[in-house]
Amino acid sequence: MIKSNNPYTQEELYNIEELNEKEINQSIEDADQAFKSWKKTKFSERQKLMLNLAETLESDKKKLAKTITQEMGKPLSQAISEIEKCAWVCEYYTENAESQLADKIIETDAQKSYVSYEPIGVVLAVMPWNYPYWQVFRFLAPQLMAGNVGLLKHASNVMLSAKKIQELVEKAGFPKDVFINLPIKSDQVNKVIQHPKVKAVTLTGSEKAGKAVASEAAKHIKKSVLELGGSNALVVFKDANIDQTLETCVQARFQNTGQSCIAGKRLLIHESLHEEFVDKLITKVKDLKSGDPNDENTFISVMAREDLAEELEKQMQKSVDQGAKIRIGGKRDQAYFEPTILDDVKPGMPVFEEETFGPLLAVTTFKDEKEAIDLVNQSNFGLGVSLFSSDIKAAEDVIVNLEDGAVFINELVKSDPRIPFGGTKTSGYGRELSDDGIMEFINKKTVYIK
Numbered sequence: 001m002i003k004s005n006n007p008y009t010q011e012e013l014y015n016i017e018e019l020n021e022k023e024i025n026q027s028i029e030d031a032d033q034a035f036k037s038w039k040k041t042k043f044s045e046r047q048k049l050m051l052n053l054a055e056t057l058e059s060d061k062k063k064l065a066k067t068i069t070q071e072m073g074k075p076l077s078q079a080i081s082e083i084e085k086c087a088w089v090c091e092y093y094t095e096n097a098e099s100q101l102a103d104k105i106i107e108t109d110a111q112k113s114y115v116s117y118e119p120i121g122v123v124l125a126v127m128p129w130n131y132p133y134w135q136v137f138r139f140l141a142p143q144l145m146a147g148n149v150g151l152l153k154h155a156s157n158v159m160l161s162a163k164k165i166q167e168l169v170e171k172a173g174f175p176k177d178v179f180i181n182l183p184i185k186s187d188q189v190n191k192v193i194q195h196p197k198v199k200a201v202t203l204t205g206s207e208k209a210g211k212a213v214a215s216e217a218a219k220h221i222k223k224s225v226l227e228l229g230g231s232n233a234l235v236v237f238k239d240a241n242i243d244q245t246l247e248t249c250v251q252a253r254f255q256n257t258g259q260s261c262i263a264g265k266r267l268l269i270h271e272s273l274h275e276e277f278v279d280k281l282i283t284k285v286k287d288l289k290s291g292d293p294n295d296e297n298t299f300i301s302v303m304a305r306e307d308l309a310e311e312l313e314k315q316m317q318k319s320v321d322q323g324a325k326i327r328i329g330g331k332r333d334q335a336y337f338e339p340t341i342l343d344d345v346k347p348g349m350p351v352f353e354e355e356t357f358g359p360l361l362a363v364t365t366f367k368d369e370k371e372a373i374d375l376v377n378q379s380n381f382g383l384g385v386s387l388f389s390s391d392i393k394a395a396e397d398v399i400v401n402l403e404d405g406a407v408f409i410n411e412l413v414k415s416d417p418r419i420p421f422g423g424t425k426t427s428g429y430g431r432e433l434s435d436d437g438i439m440e441f442i443n444k445k446t447v448y449i450k
C-alpha cells in the first residue's frame with residue numbers, strides 16, 4: 001500500500017494499492033500503442049492540445065494548488081505560482097517545439113543530407129515531491145510536443161497530484177495513454193526500466209535514487225537524464241549591493257520552505273561584509289511569515305515530512321558540535337523547522353558538505369576571490385551558483401573558474417523554460433527545458449541521399 005498524511009494537519013490523505021506487475025506491463029503496452037499514432041500527429045495538432053493544457057492549468061490553478069498544499073505543505077501562494085509556471089512551460093513548447101525539431105540541412109557531397117529529429121517512444125519519468133506539478137510538466141511538455149509518450153512514477157507522498165496530472169492531460173484532449181501515471185513504489189521502478197518498450201528514463205531526485213536508476217538504465221543500454229541534488233553557493237563579493245542581495249538570498253534559500261535542489265544553501269560572504277550582512281539577514285528572516293500553508297500570506301510552513309525535518313536537525317546539530325553557531329532559528333516541532341541561519345560554517349561540516357533540504361542557511365566567510373572560487377568548487381554538487389557584485393565585468397571573469405551547470409549574476413538560480421537547466425558532478429547530467437531539454441529523448445537521424 002502507498003500511504004500519505006497531510007504534513008500540516010497529520011490527517012491521512014490516502015492509502016492506495018500499488019499496481020501489480022501485470023498492470024504495470026499493461027500500462028507500458030498501452031503507452032507504446034499510443035506512441036504508434038501519437039508520433040505521426042502534426043505539430044499543429046500537438047500545439048492545439050498543449051495550449052488547451054496550459055489553459056486548463058490556468059483556469060484550475062487554485063484547485064490544483066490546494067492539492068499541493070495538502071500533500072506536501074507548500075504555502076498556497078507558492079503552490080499557485082507553481083501551477084502558473086506549468087502553464088508557461090506548456091505555452092513555451094507550443095510556440096517553440098516545431099522550430100526546435102525542424103530538420104537540419106547539412107551540406108556534404110550528397111545530393112541532400114540532413115538530420116531528422118524523431119521521437120524514441122515511451123519515456124519513464126521518476127519525479128520528486130518538492131514541486132509535484134512543475135517537475136512533471138517540465139518533462140511532459142517538451143516530450144509530448146516531440147512525439148514521445150510518458151509514464152510517471154511520482155513520489156509516494158504526492159500521488160493525488162500525480163493522478164490529477166494524468167486527468168489534466170486527458171481533459172485537454174490528448175489521446176488516451178500518451179501520458180500514464182503509474183502508482184507504484186520505488187522498488188518497482190527497475191521492472192519498468194527493464195521493459196523493452198521503455199526507451200529511456202529521466203529522474204529528478206536524490207543521488208541515491210539517481211545511481212539506482214542510471215545503473216539499471218545502463219544495464220539495458222537506455223539513456224538516462226539525472227537532475228539530482230545541489231548545494232548552491234550564494235557568493236557575495238565586497239562590492240555587492242547589500243539590500244538587493246539580501247532580498248535575493250532570502251528568496252533563494254527560504255522559498256518552498258528551503259526544499260529545492262537549486263536553493264542557495266551556502267552563503268559565502270566577503271569577510272568585510274560579514275557582520276553587517278548577517279545582522280540584516282537575521283532581521284529579514286525574523287520577518288518571514290511562518291504558519292498554516294493554506295493561508296495565502298504564509299511564506300514558510302511545515303516541511304513535507306517529519307523525517308526530513310529530523311534529518312536537517314541532525315545535520316545542523318553535528319555542524320554545531322563542530323563549531324558552527326546558530327544565529328537564528330534552530331528549533332524543530334514535528335515537521336516544522338524554524339528558518340535558521342548557521343554562522344561560522346567551515347568545509348568539513350555537514351551543512352557545508354551535504355545537501356540541506358530545508359530552511360537552513362550556512363554562512364562561511366572568504367578573504368579574496370580565489371578563496372571564494374575554491375569554496376564554491378569544493379562541493380561535490382554542481383547545480384548552480386549565484387554571484388553578487390556591482391562590477392558585472394569582474395563577476396563575469398569569475399564564471400570560467402566555476403564548475404557548476406549554471407551561473408547567475410545578481411540573481412538566484414532559477415529555472416526558466418527558455419534556458420537549459422541541469423548540473424555537473426553529483427548534481428547529475430543532461431539538461432531539461434529549452435532546446436536542450438526537448439532534444440534529450442530524440443533520435444537524431446542522419447539522412448544522406450546520394
Ligand SMILES: O=CCCCC(=O)O
Pocket residue numbers: 130131134259260261262414415
Ligand atoms: O529540486 C529542484 C527544484 C527545481 C525548482 C525549479 O525548477 O524552480
